[in-house]
Amino acid sequence: MSGKKNTAAMILAAGQGTRMKSALPKVLHQVAGRPMLWYAATLARKVATQTVAIVVGHGSEQVQAYLEQEKADFEPFEVVIQEKQLGTGHAVRQAYPVCTRNDANQADQFLILNGDTPLLTQGTLASLVDYHQSEKAGLTILTTVIPESHGYGRVVRGQSGEIRRVVEHQDASAEERGISEINVGTYVVDASFLGKALSQLRPQNAQGEFYITDIIEMAVQQGLKVAGWVTNDYLETTGINTREHLAIAEKEMRRRICQRLMLSGVTMLDPERVIVDDGVEVGRDTSLYPGVMLEGRTVIGTNCIIHGNSRLNNCLVGNNVLIQDSCVLLDAQIEEGAVIGPFAHLRPGSVIHRKGKVGNFVELKQTEVGEGSKVNHLSYLGDTVIGRNVNVGAGTITCNYDGFRKARTQIEDNVFIGSDVQLIAPVTIGEGALIAAGTTVTKNVPPNALGISRVAQINKEGTAAKRREILSSSSAAHTQAKQHDDPEPSSLGSNLQQKKDPV
Structure with a gap:
């Protein structure tokens, strides 16, 4: 990473993760012995030069307690509470004031990433930031191509390959759902553009939420360049939404x-x-x-x-x-x-x-x-x-x-x-x-x-032989008594037959 621009980071970690079927906040589920939020927070701290804001919502008390416990790994950071989970755009809105209140040393650009992508690497994020700066883009998104894109936001490009917009799966047309390039949910955005774009966000989608992806179309309309850094390792971009996803991330x-x-x-x-x-x-x-x-x-x-x-x-x-x-x-x-x-x-x-x-x-x-x-x-x-x-x-x-x-x-x-x-x-x-x-x-x-503390040993001559003799006699008597009480099978059958015959 060139390091020419000051970079602040926002980690979106407020989601409930309903498909995890768990009382534990999704970002606290562990991958290789660490909550997945740890990976996002430490990664952001390595790449960012300015504030790291962590947006929490569902189970915020548990998440904050964890962050306080492990703060030495990713200080300095600030926690932002999203009281109502109204979408990714709304989460970024909550974090933006925290990242911009330091007037003495303002960030030039913002790195936005999710708290549920633990497999992302520092190399990929550094390349994303470098590419954003080298392309002089107003907005750069991280994308990948995966064999099965169901459930992911599709990257819609123009005829010359330029990124036009990202459409969420539930809002996509049949043609758009056939696109295999997907949005990872990680962005680099110029500070001069982000604040204005956030103020213009509207919940114009099937979910009634504020999508951060809507700022892509805003950038295009304003004539800003929207770049896309494509990672070849689609496994690295895996977002954890189910226990199956968790197992995939764990294995990798x-x-x-x-x-x-x-x-x-x-x-x-x-x-x-x-x-x-x-x-x-x-x-x-x-x-x-x-x-x-x-x-x-x-x-x-x-x-x-x-x-x-x-x-x-x-x-x-x-x-x-x-x-x-x-x-x-x-x-x-x-x-x-x-x-x-x-x-x-x-x-x-x-x-x-x-x-x-x-x-x-x-x-x-x-x-x-x-x-x-x-x-x-x-x-x-x-x-x-x-x-x-x-x-x-x-x-x-x-x-x-x-x-x-x-x-x-x-x-x-x-x-x-x-x-x-x-x-x-x-x-x-x-x-x-x-x-x-x-x-x-x-x-x-x-x-x-x-x-030493044990009683003196006593040997009684002949006692073992007498005991065996008594036990042997007792066993023989028991066998004879049992044979006397139980009739032979043939005799028993004869008696039963007699009872069946008419008088």
Whole structure:
């Protein structure tokens, strides 16, 4: 983009989106982990040099709450509320005063785009603005040619190819509906023309709405040049009006993300079966197996391996980490060289330090596993801090909840915990201590001590044989009684036949 002219932007995001069949405002529906409005707002902020005005209407409170939450991504911007949704022209009318009230640094031109076209790229918008300036046009519209144009506004051109007008599908004649070039709904308009044109808009259409497309005919009548920048990628221009459109955009956005990661040095055995949210970072030489899902603001280091069907949400993963099959990691931190899984569940607040290991069917919550420590099998640890070089045996549980409050368990360095141990929090296991298998720990264990709590084993000679003899006799008696109560099938049939015969 040449940058010679000051550009303000307007994002039209007030529509209800009735075909989405949802209580959620349309522009807050997510594509690759982000609301579609995020894509429009960040894109406008990159291209515009002046004010970005976001027009909201249906569900305005929800939309404004989201914008406030994520404002760091696209500041500065201003929200304009369209109380009644009376069409795109009416929405631009509401935004125009906001974009022109800065008398000290007025915009030379306006970029107008929709909040429901998340696949638009910065390159396309920059080319649109450049083309507008190079053609010295009063108005430039973004268009594309699609195989199926039903429902879209058609671009009507004159005999020499000049744009004459845009007609909406419901207002188009049969001949006009045969046109395959459609209006994307993205415009660049000179400031000297837009204000006057907006004041002249009238709802002269089947919908009784103010169409921004009507300013095209106004520009033609005033002798201004109307240019059209045609993008070859019609998928990029997809507007989201239905859940089907949402799925199309989702698939394309994730394809782009995977392509970008592979170009940066990430290996994917089957990229069509890897799901990565926008905003996720993955280091080079990391391998992602089929079925992997990386969500939110997850960051993966270099040279990691994440096996199939594992899901990571808002996780921080260091270098050289191995995550085995079918793991779920939520808001967890995994340091360099750690091994996770298979079938491990790390809930929020879990931290696995260098070369730690969390193995088969282990669940952690608010738990820190120290460097080189291992929790290998069938354990639940909650609200626990584990030191360095600790071994936690199979079936170990930290009992962190007494029905009223949560309590913490502290396991210091070099502790060995045997299998099937219950640690009743709050409790501390001192450095170097040994906890015998089957122990229920209810009080602190000093450093280097053996903790054991189980009754003495008693062996009763011959008891097993006597038990088998009793059970065998009981089973035989039961079988004889059953045979006596139930007549043989042939005898039963004979009795039934006798009852049927006449006397």
